[in-house]
Amino acid sequence: MGLIVQKFGGTSVADAARIHRAARKAIAAKERGNKVVVVVSAMGDTTDDLIDLAKQVCTVDGKEVVPPKREMDQLLVTGEQVTIALMAMAVCALGHPAVSFTGGQIGLLTDEAFSKARIKSIDEKRIHKELDAGTIVIVAGFQGVTPDGHFTTLGRGGSNATLVAVGAVLKADVCENYTDVDGIYTADPRLVPNARKIARISYDEMMELSGLGASVLQTRAVEFAKKYGVPLHVRNSQNDNEGTWIVSETQTMEHIVVSGAALKKDLTRVTIKNVPDRPGVAARIFHAIAAANIMVDDIIQNVMHDNTANISFTVEHGDLHDLRPVVEKLVTDLGAGTVAAFQGDLAKVSVVGVGMRTHTGVAERMFKALADAKVNIQNITTSEIKISCIIDREHGPAALRAVHDAFELGGPGGAAAKR
């Protein structure tokens, strides 16, 4: 007798057979007495294929130009629209009433940051009306519309943002995130063979892990889920196993010092040197970068002897294209002597756990593990519940395995898995 929002990612709706499997999961939830909303991504490689088409038409005389972002979003939102229509047809063909809605059709309003827009509001009335009539409602993930009617996309993992936003606005009992893995692992199993599935994890831990490279859920989806208290359940679309529950923190969670480790690959460090050491300069720099919608990872500032400072920060390598002109303009504006340097080939290894708040010696144990593995640490950043080290990208996987072992996350002793 609840309200469930299910989300199926691209691989879970890659062909007609998988769409049917997803449709059956929705119908099964409905037949257990729930109201059911289904959020879907674009099928399989659709988004990549569309991007490839865009590249083709943007290549003139062998040179590729950057397409207008508004038109790129106009193009990409079609991917999810295809899936919602097919999913609604599949549910209907299997004997249950269903209706599909694009982001625009449920008034999912966003800002105008094309390619990485943020959700402002959803008009839930239309969804409730259909749910009250016993209809399974299919909603396009990853997309919205601006108040002026331009289509927008929500950036990487945007379908999860849709899942949680829809769950929050409908006050859902659970948001089920169906993927092609069994849940959240203590580390990426492709890199760490003895990684284990985590049974329960807190929103805060999940947010840290997401921000640190765990790709299943993006940080802001989890942040939103925490804000509205929506439980998330990450499950495998190919089976009926229990997955990983992402929920509010409980006391038992504190007994486990570290619940997971993560690796973020392909980072670039930008250093702006000889910045005048006056109040407001750092704010000015990061305001310009934020205005370009680029996420900054870690920030380090060193004050020099000559009343200037060096400001370093890391960004994902993929953002460099957008970032470079912003930094170059800053360097010009900040005046004489200021220069920028870019260093690629970096990675970040991290451990996360709410138990760190009450346990000591965690940092020491991590640094020793990296030292034993002969991995040089370039920078260290910490929060209440995580420790991160910037390292050379080539040492990434070995470093991840070393810290995973040091905190005994894998194998039969994996504590987080038993929560």
Added chain:
Amino acid sequence: MGLIVQKFGGTSVADAARIHRAARKAIAAKERGNKVVVVVSAMGDTTDDLIDLAKQVCTVDGKEVVPPKREMDQLLVTGEQVTIALMAMAVCALGHPAVSFTGGQIGLLTDEAFSKARIKSIDEKRIHKELDAGTIVIVAGFQGVTPDGHFTTLGRGGSNATLVAVGAVLKADVCENYTDVDGIYTADPRLVPNARKIARISYDEMMELSGLGASVLQTRAVEFAKKYGVPLHVRNSQNDNEGTWIVSETQTMEHIVVSGAALKKDLTRVTIKNVPDRPGVAARIFHAIAAANIMVDDIIQNVMHDNTANISFTVEHGDLHDLRPVVEKLVTDLGAGTVAAFQGDLAKVSVVGVGMRTHTGVAERMFKALADAKVNIQNITTSEIKISCIIDREHGPAALRAVHDAFELGGPGGAAAKR
């Protein structure tokens, strides 16, 4: 210094190279000093591919069910949306500002007849604003939106309806319809090798030809063009040749008795027998059929001796699936003795010309040509400017060639071609 609306059909935008070619035509028109709007269809086989996907998800345990029409339209409108985004990117990549709009984004409102909706209005302000700024505006053909925000498609040839509706609302100087042929021919060149391109043809003739199977332009697009006095120019997207102008009737057109011949294949005749011969019965029958959004071709009614009538009409074979339940319900409702019979395998050959109004002997010449070709005539229908004969489908191509020759439409003597 005019306003041109260009439309590129599916084959003219089938790949990146063709999209570039179309984009260059738009830019060339812009550089000649015009404001330019471009209407595009879905790329190549996209619509068929989407229909195929729909069939796959609508097949359960080997049985195919009919998808909800609303979801089918939700699916199909993505085809044109992909093309508009790519076309806008291509124009931008070639150095001109461009913006794309879906039917919904220009407020192209339709009724709720999914799969064959009719345009009610277009909000031209948004288009004018972009044109005034020097932007080339790309509009999705074939699609609209209901006042409730459901996406609709405009039925076969719907992109031409969009072309003319946009042309009318913007008071365009010309609507250029780019296809993969050089213009309108005296008959289908695939069936009649000596068919010739027509230089100028009146709206009325074109409407008749379209209604009779000439596939380049649908009847209602031409009807709309006539109503708003928008000149249409049918051209080949692969060259710069003059095509066929479809314009208001001129006096010189009357000198040519027959300007074209057409063949409609795949007709089915429905006969409702023993219908009570009372006033209002025919109206009731055709009201029910119109309510199901099925176009009826020719109608024949014969009154019998026993105060009953037989009512026959032809429909396109493809409409039979939707028509059959309507007819069966009518037979039940009309009461005792009424039965329905369906005869497939029919075709219709026709000749069209405004000169018929002032010339005699046209029917005689047509019937003689068919008799000489040993084609049996099953029914005859006429209008002021056309004569049609229902024949067996297997005789269709031969009958078309016979009447085309009889009116000397082909070869060097082809009168209509010289207009």
